[in-house]
Amino acid sequence: MRRSAADTPPQNSTANINLAVALRLLGMPEEAHRLHEAALTDLAKQLGKSHPLTLACAINLANDLAALGQHDQAKQLGGATLEPRAAATQGRTSWDDQEQVIRRLMGQA
Incomplete structure (x- = not known):
């Protein structure tokens, strides 16, 4: 039985994010998508x-969606x-690489 987001510490979601990235890199984007989707739901509720x-x-x-061929999504x-990230990071550059990925997906790079 899956615990509610309120009962799950954010560290669990972080671990699932890391696992999901590894799964995508190993050629298992469906499994990665499932884990990222669950983590996103939990993190949105928690944070x-x-x-x-x-x-x-x-x-x-x-990135999972792109790996699954769902490019429009x-x-x-x-x-x-993009906009929430700019506000959340207040100009910090730690996310620049990911922003470039997003812009490439959107055809803006």
Whole structure:
């Protein structure tokens, strides 16, 4: 039985995000998508939709969608993170690489 987001510490979601990235890199994007989707739901409830960790998870989910050939959905999700990310990071550059990935998905790079 899956625990509610309120009962799950954010560290569990972070571990699932890392596992999901590894799964995608190993050629298992369906499994990665499932884990990222669950982590995103939990993090949005725990930390809010505009928290940097939630936004990073959304970017990873967009990468899963692209790996699954769902490019329009990947562009939409990735694009939806740009403005909140700019506000959340306040000009910090730690996410520049991921932003470039999103812009490439959207055809803006």
